[in-house]
Amino acid sequence: MERVINRLNYWLDKIPAEMNQLSEEDVSTRPYSNKWSKKEILGHLCDSAIHNLYRVIKIQIEEPPFLIKPYNQEKWVVIQDYHNQSLESILALWCSLNSQMIKVIRNIPDEKRSFKCVVGNTEIKTLEWLIQDYLDHLEHHIKNQLLN
Numbered sequence: 001m002e003r004v005i006n007r008l009n010y011w012l013d014k015i016p017a018e019m020n021q022l023s024e025e026d027v028s029t030r031p032y033s034n035k036w037s038k039k040e041i042l043g044h045l046c047d048s049a050i051h052n053l054y055r056v057i058k059i060q061i062e063e064p065p066f067l068i069k070p071y072n073q074e075k076w077v078v079i080q081d082y083h084n085q086s087l088e089s090i091l092a093l094w095c096s097l098n099s100q101m102i103k104v105i106r107n108i109p110d111e112k113r114s115f116k117c118v119v120g121n122t123e124i125k126t127l128e129w130l131i132q133d134y135l136d137h138l139e140h141h142i143k144n145q146l147l148n
Helices: 002-019 025-027 038-061 073-080 087-105 127-146
Strands: 066-068 114-121 125-128
Touching: 002 038, 002 087, 002 127, 025 038, 038 073, 038 087, 038 127, 087 127, 114 127, 125 127
Parallel strands: 066 114
Antiparallel strands: 114 125
16 A cells, blocks of 8 residues: 555645646646546546545445445536636645545555455455555546646
8 A cells, every 4th residue: 555655645746746837728628529628637536536535434434345336427527617617726626635545545454455345336346456446547547638
């Protein structure tokens, strides 16, 4: 888990520095009508952090296996209206959520890392897998959409 924490800390430093160098046009422009802007992608990563923080906590306190329920990512981005929010407010939310995620991950007892969750109604995974998957998802969007 230390590697995940180190990577999250790295991005907590890197993303605000990189994103704050971009113009409002750069962060607000949608590359295609059906694709998210950089602000919306960052907002999606906030939504992902919200859901995964909840999951990481619930897996530790509920009877296993915990059922991971999907959420409508598109509607979350629209309802939260990230497109019309300031980059500053979205960055503040993203940083706060990921700082909290680090605190929660750091405090997971070793024996709870293997607690089970059901993903996609069929696959049984561990809490440790879920946390790594969260980081992988985050880094996918950062490397392919935010910092390109």
